[in-house]
Amino acid sequence: MENEASYKNRKVISIGTVSELTGLTERQIRYYEERKLISPERSDRGNRKYSFMDVERLIEIANKREEGVRTDEILQELKKKKKKEDTATRNKMIQGQLNARFNHSNRHPKK
Template identity: 50%
Template structure:
């Protein structure tokens, strides 16, 4: 399990989140209604918050303390999400399948016409 999966696990009840963030239950429910957080629900329909939800609530609280209204907070959070998504797409530009195909072609091309490649020895064990 990676760190992102751990941070996304719904663990905390609203009473614990209230203590961690110093927000009221009404404020937390309001931010959920506004689509700023998305807590999971237990089988008994109880809200369960993740570390990411708590971080988001603390970010909202900080922005409110700086005098930014809810519309501004929504805009900031939306822009942050878009930037993160764009970074993830750039970082993960090639799928594993595409990378494997490129490396396999590179390996086969290296043996033709007397060419050699530094990766040839490293990669050959994976493609035979």
């Protein structure tokens, strides 16, 4: 599962390919970047590079736009989702630290 997440997050796809995959124009994709809905990386030559997660997000954005949702509303929703994910990740890390601390100290070597 971790490998799946890592390949989906790698920024390796060109804007032209993203356009073909999503059906969006390059201009629309750049607009969504301007609105901070996606964040491509730049290659050494300055070309935008997107991930599979970016492609999925762009499709989600396009669907919401067709439903009449404004980009600022989408951005707020994305921020809330990110905050929720960050909180869940932090809670898992804390729980893992607590488990490691207390499970380790509660173990007694058998005689």
